[in-house]
Amino acid sequence: MSTDGAAASERTRVRRGAHRAVYDRADLLDVLGAGLVAHVGVLTDDGPLVLPMAYGHDHHRIYLHGAAGNGLLRAAIGAQVCVTVTLVDGLVIARTPFHDSMNHRSVVVRGLAEEVLGSERQSALRAITDHVVANWDTGRPPHAAELRRTLVVSVPLDEMSGKVRTGDPGDETHDLTGPHWAGTVPLRRQWGTPQPSEDLEEGIGPPAAVQALGGRILR
Amino acid sequence: MSTDGAAASERTRVRRGAHRAVYDRADLLDVLGAGLVAHVGVLTDDGPLVLPMAYGHDHHRIYLHGAAGNGLLRAAIGAQVCVTVTLVDGLVIARTPFHDSMNHRSVVVRGLAEEVLGSERQSALRAITDHVVANWDTGRPPHAAELRRTLVVSVPLDEMSGKVRTGDPGDETHDLTGPHWAGTVPLRRQWGTPQPSEDLEEGIGPPAAVQALGGRILR
Numbered sequence: 116m117s118t119d120g121a122a123a124s125e126r127t128r129v130r131r132g133a134h135r136a137v138y139d140r141a142d143l144l145d146v147l148g149a150g151l152v153a154h155v156g157v158l159t160d161d162g163p164l165v166l167p168m169a170y171g172h173d174h175h176r177i178y179l180h181g182a183a184g185n186g187l188l189r190a191a192i193g194a195q196v197c198v199t200v201t202l203v204d205g206l207v208i209a210r211t212p213f214h215d216s217m218n219h220r221s222v223v224v225r226g227l228a229e230e231v232l233g234s235e236r237q238s239a240l241r242a243i244t245d246h247v248v249a250n251w252d253t254g255r256p257p258h259a260a261e262l263r264r265t266l267v268v269s270v271p272l273d274e275m276s277g278k279v280r281t282g283d284p285g286d287e288t289h290d291l292t293g294p295h296w297a298g299t300v301p302l303r304r305q306w307g308t309p310q311p312s313e314d315l316e317e318g319i320g321p322p323a324a325v326q327a328l329g330g331r332i333l334r
Numbered sequence: 335m336s337t338d339g340a341a342a343s344e345r346t347r348v349r350r351g352a353h354r355a356v357y358d359r360a361d362l363l364d365v366l367g368a369g370l371v372a373h374v375g376v377l378t379d380d381g382p383l384v385l386p387m388a389y390g391h392d393h394h395r396i397y398l399h400g401a402a403g404n405g406l407l408r409a410a411i412g413a414q415v416c417v418t419v420t421l422v423d424g425l426v427i428a429r430t431p432f433h434d435s436m437n438h439r440s441v442v443v444r445g446l447a448e449e450v451l452g453s454e455r456q457s458a459l460r461a462i463t464d465h466v467v468a469n470w471d472t473g474r475p476p477h478a479a480e481l482r483r484t485l486v487v488s489v490p491l492d493e494m495s496g497k498v499r500t501g502d503p504g505d506e507t508h509d510l511t512g513p514h515w516a517g518t519v520p521l522r523r524q525w526g527t528p529q530p531s532e533d534l535e536e537g538i539g540p541p542a543a544v545q546a547l548g549g550r551i552l553r
Binding site for chain 1: 345349350370371373374375376377378380381382383384385386388400401403404405413414415416417418420422424425427428429430431432434435436438440442444459463466467469470472473474475476477480484502503505509510511512513514515516517518519520521522523524525526527528529530531532533534535538539540541544547548552
């Protein structure tokens with residue numbers, strides 16, 4: 116991973132495990148591309164709130180959506196938020212628990228959330244819908260009423276950083292000749308076969324992109 | 335899922351998709367037991383910050399740890415935090431993007447974070463270490479210096495709620511006879527075979543619990 120610093124700001128500089136920091140924009144976008152959900156943090160009157168949300172991005176902004184009255188998104192608009200995407204790739208089991216870890220990739224985006232309005236709404240919703248598997252164009256287009264009931268929010272991808280851990284545990288030298296095992300346990304994530312809805316009429320097959328997901332191992 | 339409300343407070347009552355809300359303590363602990371990482375949200379001078387962290391729990395408190403100088407944990411101590419655990423179980427592809435969703439399980443814990451001190455530190459670190467696979471007792475016990483370099487924080491499991499979505503998309507009645515496919519794509523997560531560290535001496539096999547992980551499908 117290169118570390119050109121292009122996408123980092125002081126508040127997204129990685130403090131802990133700095134040797135695992137990722138600042139290269141292409142690498143960060145790779146992680147955002149591979150993730151399934153974002154954990155979105157906002158400040159509410161009751162303290163911080165973190166909820167999982169679907170997301171999409173267009174290389175410049177990350178997009179979130181919800182019902183028009185979604186409390187977290189309402190609190191996000193015009194405020195500083197944090198959007199974090201994490202992929203767990205495996206367990207790291209060291210000779211001593213102090214060095215246990217997880218292999219993982221994560222990206223943290225911090226910035227001012229804005230409501231997405233006008234024509235950008237359609238492309239933002241498309242980005243969210245198509246994020247994991249493209250199905251915007253193969254479904255029934257949204258009704259105007261559905262669009263009105265949907266709140267879309269974006270955060271600029273200007274301040275972000277990531278962390279990537281791969282490989283073996285980093286044990287102490289004095290433990291290397293000890294009796295304890297050390298290694299990793301990879302986590303494999305794989306899409307199963309698409310399952311038709313119980314209320315689906317006969318003779319309708321899944322769109323090609325959805326069909327192609329079946330059996331695919333997630334990277 | 336039962337909804338006895340025992341673990342919910344006003345600020346953890348589920349607002350959106352309330353029919354998917356989970357408040358039963360045993361159900362919430364099941365989700366915490368199945369999760370791999372928590373997304374921990376704190377308020378910093380720069381706005382909310384959300385980072386992924388390993389965790390453990392003892393049914394009463396959820397435990398987090400990090401380096402003694404860990405900025406997020408330092409900000410958490412004595413403050414309100416949010417700890418969110420999410421498992422993605424599959425994609426829900428509706429006849430129209432408006433009803434696309436993900437099958438998932440999530441738990442949100444909100445509360446006052448406290449530093450864990452004294453004898454509780456050891457049991458907290460054990461709970462974190464043993465959360466995914468028990469390996470505290472099969473590794474080299476921590477040195478006093480390692481314990482001093484570790485910060486342990488807990489949040490009470492008093493205010494929490496969850497959300498569980500399973501099954502088919504919830505399409506509009508007028509779309510059921512349309513031409514569009516609807517269904518789900520399950521996500522399978524499976525542990526691979528434990529891989530010995532490159533610096534592991536010959537003849538040391540993994541602990542039985544780690545060995546038994548290999549090939550296991552995560553629930």
